[in-house]
Amino acid sequence: MLLRLPNVPARLAAVFLALALAATLAYLSIRSARAAYYASLRTLLGYETAATLEPQNADNWYLLGRYFLYTLDELNAPRAIQNFRHALLLNPGSTDAWLDLATAYDDEGDLKSARAAFLQAKRTYPLSAAVSWRYGNFLLRQGEVPQAFGEIRRAAYADPRSSAEAFSRCWRVDPDINAILDTVLPPDRDGYLDVIRELGIQSQFAAALTVWQRLVSMHPALNVSDAILFSELLIQNHQIRDARRVWNDAVRLSNTPQNIDAPGSALWDGGFETGVRGGAFAWVFAAPPGGVQISVDSRQKHSGRHSLRLTFDGRHNVNFAGVCNNAEVRPETNYRLSAWVRTQALTTDQGVRLLLKSYSDLNLYSDANIAGSNVTPDVRGTQPWTYVQSPSWTSGKDVRYARVCVVRYTSGNVDSQIQGSAWVDDVALTPEAAGNPHP
Secondary structure (H helix, E strand, C coil): CCCCCCCHHHHHHHHHHHHHHHHHHHHHHHHHHHHHHHHHCCCHHHHHHHHHHCCCCHHHHHHHHHHHHHCHHHCCHHHHHHHHHHHHHHCCCCHHHHHHHHHHHHHCCCHHHHHHHHHHHHHHCCCCHHHHHHHHHHHHHCCCHHHHHHHHHHHHHHCHHHHHHHHHHHHHHCCCHHHHHHHCCCCCHHHHHHHHHHHHHCCCHHHHHHHHHHHHHCCCCCCHHHHHHHHHHHHHCCCHHHHHHHHHHHHHCCCCCCCCCCCCCCCCCCCCCCCCECCCCCEEECCCCCCEEEEEECCCCCCCCCEEEEEEECCCCCCEEEEEEEEECCCCCEEEEEEEEEEEEECCCCCEEEEEEEEECCCCCCHHHEEEEEECCCECEEEEEEEEECCCEECCCCEEEEEEEEEECCCCCCCCCCEEEEEEEEEEEEEHHHCCCCC
């Protein structure tokens, strides 16, 4: 619909109004853009300029308050409070402003006003995990433990990713781990795993094992890899029995094939079937030295679906020990290390073999403190699948930990750059009483 103006003065007035409106909009847009630019500088002058340009914008006062609350060289809680209150006059529904106002009051020692601001934040956003988390920590500092646990519980249930930090905060004031698990943490698999990881890294193994047992009682679906770090840390703390129990729990709760190893073998996944790598009781494929490639081969295998393949390029005299696994062994027990090995045109006088090293509980687990070792014969040239076995090895009185590696020793001969391929399968470390895995 066209608006027809009756005369020239009316038309001029309309043009004037349109120009004035356009000018006003342009001015406001430019002012808003300038304010946004100054705020983006994240400096005191920038925030103050933004607030001056747009004094009705609550965000500008809020950002100015945060500057005084969190900038280390400009800390000024009273000015922060002043700016937060100004922001809340313009936007009383701002949860973030109420939370930071509560923090500023807390810093000033005005606990009554801090509590009131926290409660107001809860009114503006009752389901906020951030509000419950910060208010819960405030209550912890006041010694109001049951109320604090209730708030932290709300935060953890709203965001299970906070479980590890929630556990840490609560455990500082209450040593009863089961009570914290019962009353604070949600029954969330990933949340529990985060708690266990943090406790393990802090060497709080007894607490971590308690949380692990609670996790297992929930019958979650796990990946075996979920247990690698924790089991590895337990091994390094000489708790290899606990480490293997954790590992077995993870295997049982995963979809990993069961009973894939020789009966009685102390090694897990001796046939390289699971695809799990990275430590603890899974094979570790270390970064290989020059001249050798490590892979899992699905075309050549002695049994199952896979074998380990090593390919040597013929340009290096390789000293190799880059594929290893850990085992729990019984003290004062006779064992034999065995495997099946196949080779194709594998040159030099040093082929591929398996090495066992054992470590006493009385010393740090390291190659400087090897309690004993044993080795199989090597295989070289071109050989079909060949069974190799070490001499009988007896673990010591204090030996519960052994490490098995696929190795190739450096040749002492001139021009001994090794070339060719070797395959390894069905590695086993078996107590002699359990029988010989050789069919």
